[in-house]
Amino acid sequence: MKFCMILEFFVPYYNGGGERRYYELTKRLVEKGHEVDILTMKIKNTEEHEVQEGINIYHIGPTIENPPQRSKQDFIVYGRAVLKWLHSHNYDIIDAQSYSPLLPATMYSKRVNIPVIGTIYDTSTNNQDQWIQSSSLAYKAEKFLVKRPFTKILTVSRATEKSLVNDFNVDANKIEVNYIGVDLESIDSVKCNKKDNNRVLFVGRLVPHKHVDHLLKIINNLKEKIPGIHLVIVGKGIEKDNLLHYISENSLEDYVEFMQDLSNEELIYQMKLANILALPSTREGFGMVLSEANACHTPTIAYASGGVVEVVDDTKTGYLVEPEDIDTFQEKIEYILNNKNVEEKLGLQGRKNVEEKFNWDNIVLEYINLASKLINCKNMKK
Incomplete structure (x- = not known):
């Protein structure tokens, strides 16, 4: 054809x-x-x-x-x-x-x-x-x-x-x-033999419905409770200036890092390095980054919107949170970062789910x- x-x-x-x-x-x-x-x-x-x-x-x-x-x-x-x-x-x-x-x-x-x-x-x-x-x-x-x-x-x-x-x-x-x-062969070819400490990752366009600002508020709330918490934002878009303004106003420069234009190998490495992939999006057809993160043995937390509910198996591969419920989203991030055994269990189940379903x-x-x-x-x- x-x-x-x-x-x-x-x-x-x-x-x-x-x-x-x-x-x-x-x-x-x-x-x-x-x-x-x-x-x-x-x-x-x-x-x-x-x-x-x-x-x-x-x-x-x-x-x-x-x-x-x-x-x-x-x-x-x-x-x-x-x-x-x-x-x-x-x-x-x-x-x-x-x-x-x-x-x-x-x-x-x-x-x-x-x-x-x-x-x-x-x-x-x-x-x-x-x-x-x-x-x-x-x-x-x-x-x-x-x-x-x-x-x-x-x-x-x-x-x-x-x-x-x-x-x-x-x-x-x-x-x-x-x-x-999910291209498991490609993911497995990227070597990363460690997890960073208290590292939260976002991957996506910086547009309003992705609500990256919710993650900034969460990091601001947790920066004293979880030493060394670090948010990595991979993406670009029209919301970046607003996000930078919030970071400056709340002195978050040491807690937030921006990346963009990564190769697929670089992106997978970031997924493997992270403790959590967070996607606070209220409009998502599927959420490919969620399944890829699970393939990297990385737990996911996302708003229960659109196709996300078919990717994240709540409490097994990560957590689903009602859209715009920032408090609960924060609780789930805090829970995973404070319980390494939970992180490892969710990561293992996430990988298994991807192998079977995607x-x-x-x-x-x-x-x-x-x-x-x-x-x-x-x-x-x-």
């Missing part, structure tokens, strides 16, 4: 959960003999065409200097470039990641009758829970885009599937769930079977 995957960014230029999922998925498709073209936005100072592990990556449309920052005009230019590309190339199936790639993909698919998978990771239920600055516009766009004429919608959790049906009136028969796997071999096979079925159905209708 010849796949066209459409997403705004791709690794290594941006290492979000969705981008890394496509990387892990597509390199395995290539290993199994399939062809894959990736269409992404141009990144400053990169080649228009490059090949990673057999994956063809084409940078088209607008030139982005600092991913993921892009303008409304960038979305328009990118959409036009995608349409132009599709009209001059042939594919068996198209897979478009939410949100801006969904429109040109479905427009083209409708004209030429090529099956299109719309990959949607998460949804919002109000216009205050958006991942970009223009929340009101984004909410309206989301309501429109999730109802586009996809052959199938693919999502990564039952929670998002439920939201699409209940909040956006999407036909449940059009939705398939395909979890995000195996890439099974997940890729499910994806290939879905794509084959959609292509065969299209051919039968000719």
